[in-house]
Amino acid sequence: MDERIAMMHDDPAVDLTVDGSAVGGLLAAVFGAEMTATPGQCASCRTVSVVGTMRAYVRGPGVILRCPACAEVVLRIVQTPRGTMVDARGAAYLVVDRG
């Protein structure tokens, strides 16, 4: 896999942040389930929100999801040639829906 891959929403007209829904494909590939309609809890402010409503930053070398209430980082995902790095220290929990 080329290291330039990742989710590169770098078209100039795209807003800097989008909704968590926009990275549902990447989340499904990482977690093996549809993730955007399930809840997660911010480890910082303890707000529980649906992943699809979190703020997604997609223009960097990876994807960052931030809490819609306090803007702290909940999840970082970076795809590299060696694999996918997931930093979930900002999440108290995430629900993976096996339904």
Added chain:
Amino acid sequence: MAIDWQLATVTAVRDETPTVRSFTLGLPGWSGHRPGQHVDLRLTAEDGYSVERSYSIASEPERAGEVHITVERIPGGEVSPFLHEVVVPGDRLEVRGPIGGYFVWEASLGGPLLLIAGGSGVVPLMAMARHRARAGSRIPARMLFSSRGPDEIIYRAELDRLAAAGDGFVVAHTLTRQQPPGWTGYARRIDEGMLAEVIEPLGAATRAYACGPTALVETVANGLVRLGLPPDRIRTERFGPTGT
């Protein structure tokens, strides 16, 4: 969950406006989708360089074996100029999906239904409107659609037909930059007064879906809350999976 990449064949290309084009993707193994969901599309160059974009599905799930996407050409973009200038029927594209479970409406969820779109944010809402019509639903539904000028109204003729069907679907347009002579629709950016007029016949139990640029979506979401709509009945999508 099947989230593997699959090969789609482009079976039709159609111009919607001078800068917006729709593509029909034939997907024999398509598992079906829910209105509002999107697909990821992957382009890979001969040297292995690869880019992904998310595009909302424009077509209703009742259409078997294919999905439609509608793409705005973004000058300087990596993917949309390729789709507009290079892709022709018969070409094959890598697709994965359907994706998303939050920004979704099906007739079984009930209504009344309020759809608010800015520009190519109309695409996932069109899937909902097409599904509503195709399913024979008579749930009261209204669309408020903000475009810059008359030539930039995506799906204009089809929206006129849906509104003329007499099954409870109403469309209100606002043109923010340029209005044709004799224009009787709105002629300003969406504001709280406009939202109040559009939602009034639907009432406080309305399910609202807003998709478009971030500023529009924020205005709509905040305005609807101030008008008394419960936040959990307002679903938003900020321009991510459309138009890029």
